[in-house]
Amino acid sequence: MVQLPMIKASPATATAGKKIFGVSLLELRGLGLVKDGVPVVVRSMVEYLEKHGLRLEGLFRVNGSVRTVDNLRQRFDGGEEVDLHQDADACAVASLLKKFLRDLPEGLIHPSIHSPLIQLYQGDEGDFCKDVRELLLQLPDIHYSLLHYLCHFLSQVEQEHAHNRMTATNLATVFGPNVFHMDREEARLSPHAGGKLIRQLLEEDSNPMVSPRFYAYGDGQQYLDDTEVPPSPPNAHSFVSRRRSSSLGSCDDDREELTSAQLSKRIHVLKKKIRRFEEKFEEERKYRPSHSDKAANPEVLRWMNELAKMRKDLKDHKLLKSEEDLTPIPRQRSNTLPKSFGSQLEKKPTETKAPKPPVESTLEAVMNKLQEKRKEAGRPEDVKDMTREQIGAEKVALQKALLYYESIHGRPITKNERQVMKPLYDRYRLIKQILCRASAIPVIGSPSSKRRGPLLQPIIEGVPALFFSDTKEEEDGSDDDNDTRTHMLGLLDQLDEDTDGFISPVDELSPSKNTTDMRLSNLHAATMQELVEQLQEAREEKKRIRKNLRDFEDQFFKQNGRNVQKEDRSPLAGEYNEYKHIKAKLRLLEVLISKRDSSKFI
Structure with missing residues (x-):
């Protein structure tokens, strides 16, 4: 088990009963409670948060239990040994760290540089970037060391903003009032100087204390006071033209602005982390981890979820870019939908459109065309006189004719249109049903089998059975045509011609549920x-x-x-x-x- 941070008070502290919170840094150093320029209590809390809080969502924004924070503070002030692992959680330790900084009598930023810092804040940004390091060098050594240590830790927190949602803006929002204590007049003149300083120090991850760059913070973007800070006196802060403070979800906005290259890079990094885990897992257990093995590890599970989100964002980004590169194609109204559902995406002047012919004239032209095709193919007009091949050809001709009609007028929706087009649609529906029913009849006999025994006809429910006492065999094979025609006549007598409805040929071009249901219903007639x-x-x-x-x-x-x-x-x-x-x-x-x-x- 890893030994977690534990504070042991020195005998001097315990006997003297000196407090740790609310005591100046110089006094803490005199009491021997400072190590390497950083108070021992601060180092303990930071080490705990580095192990358990860097990826905690809302770190420093979500407050810990007030009772737990007060109990920890009293135990530290009383000189007791405190085990943060057993007695606290990450939110409580984060709140305790903010309280320590807030209770410093002179603040972490010493009052001696308040006025020069405010003057830099009110001046040009270039001057602020140039002289801020010189001002920080004027801080007392222990103040400078603690500020350097704190900024280094906050830069680690900011690097995990994809998980904890604490960007540089959010961290400046929280720690600005805690490290920069100002009186009422200074707060009125420069309410954002502390936040601007923190963002300046967090700009460079490698060495935040000597960053030459300036990440603009004060351009109209204000921060809310920490929720644990008591309310300021009236008019202490100017809220004129105040914009919404950065929230826990602000990193989502940053993520949306990532380019494809940045998303690809992050995806590569996440995949590399997961691959390292898989290799380590395989070395230890001699088999590759499954998805459940990886999901059992909370850290790897977060990587996998983040990887899925990044992949989705990259896919959406590429899709959006491809749509922007394509020239818009005018969309035409569907010919099979009612006119009331016409698309409004493209409205052309009515004078450019040719007037539609009347429905009656279109029907007459279609009927004439069908009659010509029947004469050319030698098909009779009555369906009962057609063979199966002729019925198939008639169906194709009717399908083309109805498609031509719907390309001009659409499907019949008005009462007049339905009445005019009903005969043609009824004929198409009738032929379609004949083909479906005829294809379901199994062929049990053949000319060669007729010589060996009688032809057994299937008995179909609802269809009159046809029995033959003897079978006559002919050389030209005309019996097959006669049998097929006989089956057609038997089926036509059973079709309900009074059923109303319009079967569009467009519906037949795609897989239809009705066709499937019709085939399933024919199974009742099978042997x-x-x-x-x-x-x-x-x-x-x-x-x-x-x-x-x-x-x-x-x-x-x-x-x-x-x-x-x-x-x-x-x-x-x-x-x-x-x-x-x-x-x-x-x-x-x-x-x-x-x-x-x-x-x-x-």
Whole structure:
């Protein structure tokens, strides 16, 4: 177990009963409570926070328990031994550190340089950057040492702002009033001098005390007083034109301003940290860590979450940049949607558009075109006189005709349009149903099998059964056409021609749920052997699709460190939809087989 910071009071302190809080730094040094220019109590608190608080969200902004802070202060002042690991938490120690700085009688910034510092603050920024180091050298040695030590620690806190959300602005907001004690007049003239000084010192991480650069703090951006500081007298601070103080979420704004190169660099750093952890883990345990092994480590889990966020930000940044580089393409209104849903993205002058022809004239032109195609192909007009190939050709012609109509007028939405176009849509729906029902009828016989035995016809529910006493075999194979035509006539008698509705050919171009449902309903007419074959095929298909989906989800988990959500399924949306339908088909097949004598087949 790592030995954590523990303060042991010296015998002199214990016997004399001298306080530690509210005592000047020179007096603490005289009591032997200063080591290397830093009070022992401050060094203990900083070392504790370096181990347990650098990545704590809201460090120095979230106050610790008042009772815990007061108890720690009383124990330090009483000369007791204090184990911060057992008696405190990071928030309480952070509040105690701020209280120590706030209770210094003369403040960390000695009053001797207040006036010159305020004059620099009110002057040019160049003069402030040039002379601030010379002013700090005028501080007493112990004040300068503690300020240097504190700024070095705060620079480490600022480096972890992605986790603790304490940027240089937030740290200046908190520590400005704590290190720079001013009277009412000084506070009125320069309310932000302390915050500006802290931001100046934190600008350079390597040596914050000698930074030649100036990170502008006072340009209209004010800070709120620390929540633990008692309220100032009225009019002590000027709140005119005050802007919102930096909050805990301010680093999100900074993150949004990162460029692609910066995001890529941070992603590389995070991946390098995770890779080092994996290598160390593999050396110790002789196997590579799984995702659960990495998630069990809180620090690695934070790295993984941060990596996922950075990758998402980089992807969004690249997508936004690509959209900005592309020239906008005018969007046209969908021809299959009602006119009331027309797009308003592009409004062209009405005089540039040609007037639409009446619906009746368009229908007449379409019907004439269909009649010409029938004559060219030699197809009869009555569907009952067509063969299956002719019905397929008729469906394609009707589909093209309806697409042409919808490209001009859209789908029929008014009562007049629906009444005018109803015959054409009814014919298209009728032919489509014929093809679907005819394709579901299994072909059990063939010309060669007719010589070996009688042709067994399937018995379809709701369709009159056709039985033949003998089968006549012909050389030209015309029996096949006659059988097909006979099946067509039997099916046409069962179609409900009075059903209202418009089936658009556009709906047929994409996978339709109605088509799938129609195929599933045809399973009721299949034989037992066909049901078993369909069941086996469906199971194989389900295994294939499930394997593809699992590969996709495993790859997604490796890349993003989380499971696939609903919005992440877009690359395989068709596969997921097909998997859902194949499961429904399997359930239906199992129910149908269970209703029959399943012992013969399963």
